[in-house]
Amino acid sequence: MAFQHEGLCKLAEICGIEKGYYDAVGKWVEASNEAFIAILNQLDIPIKNVDEASDLLHSKALLDCSKPLEPVSVAWFTAERGYAEIPLLLPKGAFQGVCKARLNLENGTQITWEFSTFELVVSSTKSVFDKEFVTLQIEVPQKIPLGSHRFYLEGPFGNFQSALLAAPMKAHGATFDAQQKNWGVFLPLYAAKSERNLGAGDFTDLENLIAWTAKQGGKVVGTLPLLSAFLDEPCEISPYSPASKLFWNEFYLDVERIAEFEYSPDARKLVQSQEFQQEAKSLRDLDLVDYPRVMKLKRKVLELLVRDFLQTANPLRKSALDAYLAKRPEVLDYALFRANVEKFKASWHKWPTQLNAGILNETDVDPLIRHYHILAQWWAEEQITNVSDKALQFGAKGLYLDLPLGVNADSYDVFRHRELFAMGASGGAPPDSFFTLGQDWGxxxxxxDKLLDNKMAYLRSCLSHHMKHCSMLRVDHVMGLHRLYWVPKGLGAKNGAYVRYNSQAMYAIFNLESLKHNALIVGEDLGTVPPAVRPMMKNHGWHRLFVGQFEVNPNQGRVLNESPEGTIASINTHDLPTFASYWLGTDIAERVEMGLLTEEEAQQEQTARKIMRESVLEAIGPENEEEVAGVKQEKQMEKVLESIFDELSQSNAGTxxxxxxxxxxxxxxxNVPGTWKEKPxxxxxxxYSNKELDEVVYLKWIVRKINGARNS
Structure with a gap:
């Protein structure tokens, strides 16, 4: 690799691109000049080669200093502190005089005042190409409420505006309460079985699982993202590659619990027909979810409900739809987008020029398909609202939802908000011992920069969409709020670089929504975690994950390390082997089969697992060692799993x-990371179905013990 060009490196640095990173073994890896140039182009820096770096560095640095106000400022509020300051950057000794300020608060009120730049306190100075600049602090003259406010400034230097995020220092539920130790269960919703669903779990199954959990004493039910998906052409079933982070997946609708079903004889006749029931049973009997078939069957019913609603809508239901659309008018645009996806059966990138540019008209699409997507979102909102309401009635705290890091490149979000996305790059991860070529997440x-120009509005909408329905929100790859590894198209995942984000603004918008909706924030802090991440999570009241598979350390009667206070503790995650697979080592053979491990590496891992098993059995205790070592495989696993849950339950984990x-x-x-079509x-x-859970004796025994320990 060529040496980093000094000027290019400095240009990349002021644009938020990191010079390199420490790999999994602590070795420093420098980003390439090619990666710098490609990523700079994605940030609208028109550089073609390293020779242009110095001039562009000069102009970029001075351009940044010509903006007196940052696009977003953050003021952290506590019970003791409710005043805000806004930084003002000016050339030293220039533009002095009287300024007029106006702060439009989120609640609709206004604060106006005047000040002289002579009165402002200098908080810092800096030199840029022999020019001196000072940062002054503008004090808002009175206490202001929490929220995303708009600041307008008129002065000798011109007129400027910015957003002021007045955010709570701590998210909701930041303080650990030893008297409120919760527990709950996790199951992907699509995996839920019942005698009444159409071959995949739906919102009624989720409600029933919450009811079962609450009956056992549990407080939360966790699942994977429930966001909209492409299930036709193009088809993408991964919950971490949604068609939007702003809308729900109608795949999870229980068609018979939609209010319109009662008023649609044709829909009821269809569902009761022998052909429909046979297909539903066939789909239920499959071991794997067949997304296209399930959606096709469900859509037959939904389309009849749409037709009947348009022809003979109940006035009260019509008013309810109007009220929903008044709150969420963007649903109309989303429906137009999805109708065009169905029309062209292709990514929006391949649509005709006018449509590709974002100009959508109702007359261009089938009105029934457009209304299908409008009503599907309304019904999904009704059903997930019902689920979250029922959770409280059952005595549970509610849903533990999951916010994915990214969104599908063909998604509505990228289509409508394309200025926010780097279209010529992908999120990913650098090479490590598991993925030696790095990862391109697609x-x-x-x-x-554009997130800030957008005043964080898109991100806030994504958060609000989730948090109004959950008691806990898991933030996928929380490190991405600080920095993310970008992979420029055509360079390969080994040849990327980390790009920094304004973590202060990110955490501020999360905390605002957290407090507004009373939702705990859980950061998925697994893998390589930069040093700044966990202290910042703690400072702002976020909860960490504690995953037993990474914490096995048999010692002095314990199997795991002690869980830190307030964490969300589990044995594994959806991206890891199950307990049985990990204990028996069956995941190792699968990784060899996938080409993710060599035979030599597999042998080393099997040896390490054998040592781990022996150490764990010894840690369970001499009084149990002979019994545990001598019983059948499943009984042995029962003893080990029971010991692990005993430790977790008695720990200071929050959940x-x-x-x-x-x-x-x-x-x-x-899920097996690094595979796509290779694995289902x-x-x-x-x-087991929800109804059968009471018959799973070992499960009932485990949750009874957990509930007792958590409530003792």
Whole structure:
């Protein structure tokens, strides 16, 4: 690799691109000049080669200093502090005089005042190409409420505006309460089985799982993202590559609980027909979810409900729809987008020029298809609202939802908000011992500069969409709020670089929504975690994950390390082997089969697992060692799993999450990272239905013990 060009490196640095990173073994890896240039182009820096770097560096640095106000400022509020300051950057000794300020508060009120730049306190100075600049602090003259406010400034230097995020220092539920130790269960919703669904779990199954969990004493039910998806052409079933982070997936609708079903004889006749029931049973009997077939069957009913609603809508229901659309008018645009996707059966990137540019008209699409997507979102909102309301009635705290890091490149979000995304790059990860070529996750990363220009509005909408329905929100790859590895198209995942984000603004918008909706924030802090991440999470009241598979350390009667206070503790995650697979080592053979491990590496891992098993059995205790070592495989796993859950339950973890599939020693993971078509990811069904959970003796025993320990 060529040496980094000094001027190019400095240009990249002021644009938020990091010079390099430390790999998994602590070796420093420099980003290439090619990666710098490609990523700079994605940030609208028109550089073609290293020779242009010095001039562009000069102009970029001075351009940044010509903006007195940042696009977004953050003021952290506590019970003791409710005043805000806004930084003002000016050339030293220039533009002095009287300024007029106006702050439009989110609640609709206004604060106006005047000040002289002579009165302002200098908080810092800097030199840029022999020019001196000072940062002054503008004090808002009175206390202001929390919210995203708009600041307008008129002065000798011109007229400027910015956003002021007045955010709570701590998110909701930041303080650990030893008297409120919760537990709950995890199951992907698509995996839920029942005698009444159409071959995949739906919102009624989710409601029933919450009811079952609450009956056992549990407080939360976790699942994977429930966001809209492409299930026709193009088809993408991964919950982490959604068609939008702003809308729900109608795949999870229970068609018979839609209010319009009662008033549609044709829909009821269809569902009761022998052909429909046979197809539904066929889909239920499959071991794997068949998304296209399930959606095709469900849509037949939904389309009849749409037709009947348009022809003979109940006035009260019509008013309810109007009220929903008044709150969420963007649904109309989303429906137009989805109708065009169906019309062209292709990515929006391949649409005719006018449509590709974002100009959509109702007259261009089938009105029934457009209304299908409008009504599907309304019905999904009604059903997930019902689920979250019922959770409280059952005595649970609610849903533990999951916010994915990215969004599909063909998604509505990228189509409508394309200026926010770096279209010529993908999010990913650098090479490590597991993925030696690095990872390209396929989604376009958000641009840090455009997020700020957008005043964080898109991100806030994504958060509000989730948090108004959940008691806890898991933030996928929380490190991405600080920095994200960008992979420029055509260079390969080994040849990327980390791009920094304004983490202060990110955390501020999360905390605002957290407090507004009373939702805990859980950061998925697994893998390589930069040093700044966990302290910042702690400072702002976010909760960490504690994953037992990474914490095995048999010692002095314990199997795991001690869980830190307030964490969300589990044995594994959806991206890891199940307990049984990990304990038996069956995941190792699968990784060899996929080409992710060599035979030599596999042998080393099997040896390490054998040592781990022996150490764990010894740690369980001399009084149990002979019994545990001598029994059949499943009984041995029962003893080990019981010991692990005993430790987690008695720990200071805020919530202990039970992966239901671990309780019956399922060996198939929901997802094998690094595979796509090679493995049936996101399709495995639960072995038992909700009604059958009471018959799983070991599961009942485990949750009874957990509930007792958590409430003692």
């Amino acid at each position: 989604f376009p990363p958000l641009r840090p 202990v999450l039970v992966n239901l599939e671990d309780a019956w020693f399922c060996r198939e993971p929901q 990811n996101w399709r495995h069904k639960s072995r």
